[in-house]
Amino acid sequence: MPLPAIDPAEYASQLADKVTQFKHAFAPFAVPEPTVFPSAPLHYRLRAEFRMWHDGERVDYAMFDPAEPKQPIAIEQFDIAAEPICAAMPRLRERLQASETLKRRLFQVEFLATLRGELMISLIYHRPLDESWEGAARELAAELGVQLIGRSRKQKIVLDRDWVLEQFGLDGRQLRYKQIEGSFTQPNGGVNRQMLGWACEQARGAGGDLLELYCGNGNFTVALAPLFDRVLATEVSKTSVEAAHYNLAANDIGNVAMVRMSSDEISAALARTREFRRMKDVDLDSYRFSTLFVDPPRSGLDAPTIELARGFDRILYISCNPHTLQENVAALQGTHGIAAAAVFDQFPYTRHLECGLLLTRRAGVR
Numbered sequence: 114m115p116l117p118a119i120d121p122a123e124y125a126s127q128l129a130d131k132v133t134q135f136k137h138a139f140a141p142f143a144v145p146e147p148t149v150f151p152s153a154p155l156h157y158r159l160r161a162e163f164r165m166w167h168d169g170e171r172v173d174y175a176m177f178d179p180a181e182p183k184q185p186i187a188i189e190q191f192d193i194a195a196e197p198i199c200a201a202m203p204r205l206r207e208r209l210q211a212s213e214t215l216k217r218r219l220f221q222v223e224f225l226a227t228l229r230g231e232l233m234i235s236l237i238y239h240r241p242l243d244e245s246w247e248g249a250a251r252e253l254a255a256e257l258g259v260q261l262i263g264r265s266r267k268q269k270i271v272l273d274r275d276w277v278l279e280q281f282g283l284d285g286r287q288l289r290y291k292q293i294e295g296s297f298t299q300p301n302g303g304v305n306r307q308m309l310g311w312a313c314e315q316a317r318g319a320g321g322d323l324l325e326l327y328c329g330n331g332n333f334t335v336a337l338a339p340l341f342d343r344v345l346a347t348e349v350s351k352t353s354v355e356a357a358h359y360n361l362a363a364n365d366i367g368n369v370a371m372v373r374m375s376s377d378e379i380s381a382a383l384a385r386t387r388e389f390r391r392m393k394d395v396d397l398d399s400y401r402f403s404t405l406f407v408d409p410p411r412s413g414l415d416a417p418t419i420e421l422a423r424g425f426d427r428i429l430y431i432s433c434n435p436h437t438l439q440e441n442v443a444a445l446q447g448t449h450g451i452a453a454a455a456v457f458d459q460f461p462y463t464r465h466l467e468c469g470l471l472l473t474r475r476a477g478v479r
């Protein structure tokens with residue numbers, strides 16, 4: 114697939130095509146009319162990464178067309194990136210080009226921005242980083258007003274901190290999130306807010322307790338927790354669990370138990386087929402789960418998690434891959450039907466689509 118062409122004039126019709134495909138794919142499951150959440154047509158991506166291409170003294174941001182993987186495409190401007198990234202890109206490139214210390218064997222640059230305007234830049238090298246690099250990097254970070262991290266094999270130099278703080282309003286609350294370098298964060302900040310709003314709307318009134326799998330840094334947990342009596346949230350990545358603990362405290366959320374567990378481990382724990390020391394402080398029998406919330410990776414739900422989901426009256430499912438979502442909905446079709454649907458255009462100008470479904474237990478089916 115070639116690199117996508119970015120043309121805001123085409124945006125509305127491209128999204129309409131994706132919505133049509135979604136409706137067609139889920140028609141066999143009697144999907145209701147989806148609510149459509151478009152993206153901003155430009156400056157929507159909070160994450161961007163580029164290879165750095167060296168040609169003599171010159172260094173450029175580069176991307177590669179998978180059809181011609183050896184041919185770098187120099188990127189002068191990247192208008193889909195958030196404003197702080199766009200503003201920093203030319204200044205950073207100029208400073209790198211002017212400094213042998215900063216540019217020598219620089220391989221890749223990664224940007225992570227927040228809606229509130231913070232920016233973190235990771236410079237990744239194919240050589241060990243020394244004190245002279247650190248001195249030059251400190252000057253660069255101060256000049257650009259960013260968090261700067263240097264990485265090379267088995268080396269990570271953090272000049273100040275390796276995280277940024279996101280903050281935005283949702284349903285009258287101000288939500289705060291620590292986002293750690295290298296861990297998962299939703300790429301399209303504006304669409305993420307809309308996903309959180311839609312998820313809260315579906316969860317409102319359910320009552321009881323929530324089980325959340327794949328909770329990452331607590332992105333949805335922080336938004337959903339006040340709508341439930343108690344929440345049990347799980348995630349496999351250590352860094353994300355660390356961020357999630359911080360985020361629960363930063364948002365004064367006191368009704369969440371967070372455990373580092375993979376989805377098949379928590380499925381086994383809840384099926385009582387395995388016991389885990391990590392669960393020793395969690396009294397599983399005391400939960401009255403009304404709702405399961407899942408936001409899995411592209412591979413969707415595995416067989417033990419589908420089995421776990423069958424036991425829930427309400428399943429709120431956010432998916433970044435309509436194909437695996439389709440397979441999972443088919444597997445649950447005997448017990449659950451689709452009560453509400455949404456499409457979130459996290460990835461404009463690509464064929465990718467994020468979607469949300471509320472699945473509820475069919476009447477009379479256990």
Ligand SMILES: C[S@@+](CC[C@H](N)C(=O)[O-])C[C@H]1O[C@@H](n2cnc3c(N)ncnc32)[C@H](O)[C@@H]1O
Binds near residue numbers: 329332348376409
């Ligand atoms: C699409 S992300 C969603 C994260 C979070 N809900 C958010 O909105 O930022 C999927 C998450 O699932 C986690 N994950 C991947 N495989 C997993 C597994 N087998 N069990 C539990 N979590 C897993 C990843 O570390 C990642 O944080």
